[in-house]
Amino acid sequence: MNIIDMRMHMNFSDAQNAFGNGKDSDDSVNDATYNVVYVDSHDYGPNKSGNRYSGGTDAWAENMSLMWTFRGIPTLYYGSEIEFQKGQKIDCGPTCPLATTGRAYYGDHLAGSVTASDFGKADSASGQVATTLSQPLVKHLQRLNQIRRAVPALQxxxxxxxxxxxRMAFKRRFTSGSTDSFALVTVTGDATYTGIPNGTYRDAVTGDAKTVSNGTLSVGAPGKGNLRVYVLNGPGKIGAEGPYLK
Structure with missing residues (x-):
């Protein structure tokens, strides 16, 4: 069965713990590639918290970088991209105003108009949605979507x-017909990969190219919320530099 990945979800107050628990629980499912992965929801936040996630913007960026590149289907609860109602109690019962809870109405943040030219690219916007689209986690999410879509191994x-x-480093490969996509990923920290195919690897975040001739590639730490995605024979830099992916 494909499932909601509760074990990862319960540990997303710390991305490293979520990563470790995801790896440790994968033998419990047929194929964790199709697990639904998320941080907070309409019911609760990580670690059974009754409040909307309030771990900080950098931590949110780190969670997103992991979710969009690790196995599983990344799922975003509405408003998390702007830390909507962060810290608020999700459900305080039938007597409190909905507007003060973690389930408050989000539609006002989407009021206005958007002109988009391509996937993940908002060229112009007006009204409140323009403010929403200017938030750092929105920019981060847009580029993560572009990178994930361009690299089959990440999907x-x-x-x-x-x-x-x-700390949070892994390799992913997808083959089908004429497609052979191989990516080396590290989230936040540095990493060294051994026993990998020789060839030219290009980072989807910076465009940096590394030639491997001895089966080994080392990557420096990109920083919290940032990541590196070195793709064998990859296209290079995907999208524009943002607040975290740079």
Whole structure:
């Protein structure tokens, strides 16, 4: 069965814990690539918290970077991209105003108009939605979507941590017909990959290119919320530099 990944969800107050729990629980499902992964929801936040997630913007960026590149289907609860109602109690019962809870009406933040030219690209906006689209986590999410869409391995590739040193580092590969997509990912920290195919790897975040001739590639720490995605024979830099992906 494909499931809601409750074990990862319960540990997203710390992305490292979510990553570790995700790896440890994968033998409990048929194929964790199709698990639904999320941080907070209409019921509760990480670690059974009854409040909307309030771990900080950098931590949110780190969670998103992990969710959009690790196995599973990333799912965003409405408003998390602007830290909507952060810290508020999600459900305080039938007597309190809905507007003060974590389930408050979000539609006002989407009022206005948007002109988009391509996937993940908002060229212009007016009204309140323009303010929403200017938020750092929105920019972060837009580029994560662009990178994920351009690299098949990040969508449905199987992952492994074999031969890898690093806190949140892994490799993913997807093959189908003429498609062979292989990506090396590290979130926040540095990493070293051994036993990988030789060839030219290009980072989808910075465009940096590294030639591997001895089966080993090392990557410096990109910083909290940031990541590196080195793709074998990849297209290079995808999207524009943002507040976290740079």
């Amino acid at each position: 449905t590739g199987q992952y492994s941590t074999d031969g890898i040193s690093g």
